[in-house]
Amino acid sequence: MKKTEFDPYRWARDEYCEEPQENAGELLGSVILQSEAIIKENNDDKQLQEFALRVLNLAATTMQADWAKEESGLSEEIAHSIRRTIVTAYVLGEQASLLRSATSQSDEQLIDDIGKKLASQMGRHAADIRHSKPGGSRDLRDKIRSIWATGKYTSKDICAEQEWEDIGFKSFSTARKALRNA
Structure with a gap:
C-alpha cells in the first residue's frame, strides 16, 4: 500500500473551489486530512507522526478561529480578507521553506525547535483564551475578589468557604487560592 505523501x-x-486563494477552509481541511492519514499510516515512525500531529494541530487551531464561524459577527469583507491572508501566509511559508531548502543545508533541529516553540505558543494562547472567557478562571477570580x-x-x-459554590468554583481550595494577594 502506498503511503500518503503530503501535498x-x-x-x-483537487479543484475544491474555483478560487483557491480565497478558500482557507478547504486548504486547512486538506492539511488536516493529509496529516491524519500520515499519522495513521506511520506507526513505526514516531518522529514523523509527531511532526504530522503538529501540522494537524496548527491547522485545526486556525480552523477554529472566529473567521471560520458564521456566527462570528465579522462582515463578509473582513472574513474574505482574513481568508485571503491565511492562504497567502500558507503559500508564503511553503515557498520560503522551498527557498531555504534550495539555498542551505537541512537543519532539522532548527525546524523541530521552531515547531515546538510555535506549538507551545499556540497552547499558551489557547489556555489564555480559555481562562479569560466568561465563567473562566479569571472571571471567577474577579468575582470572588470583588x-x-x-x-x-x-x-x-x-x-471562600461561603461563596465558592455560588460563584461557580469547583472547590473551596480553588476559591481560596483566587483570593491570594487580594
Whole structure:
C-alpha cells in the first residue's frame, strides 16, 4: 500500500473551489486530512507522526478561529480578507521553506525547535483564551475578589468557604487560592 505523501497544494489541485486563494477552509481541511492519514499510516515512525500531529494541530487551531464561524459577527469583507491572508501566509511559508531548502543545508533541529516553540505558543494562547472567557478562571477570580473587597467577610477563608459554590468554583481550595494577594 502506498503511503500518503503530503501535498501542500492538494486543496488547489483537487479543484475544491474555483478560487483557491480565497478558500482557507478547504486548504486547512486538506492539511488536516493529509496529516491524519500520515499519522495513521506511520506507526513505526514516531518522529514523523509527531511532526504530522503538529501540522494537524496548527491547522485545526486556525480552523477554529472566529473567521471560520458564521456566527462570528465579522462582515463578509473582513472574513474574505482574513481568508485571503491565511492562504497567502500558507503559500508564503511553503515557498520560503522551498527557498531555504534550495539555498542551505537541512537543519532539522532548527525546524523541530521552531515547531515546538510555535506549538507551545499556540497552547499558551489557547489556555489564555480559555481562562479569560466568561465563567473562566479569571472571571471567577474577579468575582470572588470583588465580594471580598466589599468587606462583608472578616477573613478570606470564610469568604471562600461561603461563596465558592455560588460563584461557580469547583472547590473551596480553588476559591481560596483566587483570593491570594487580594
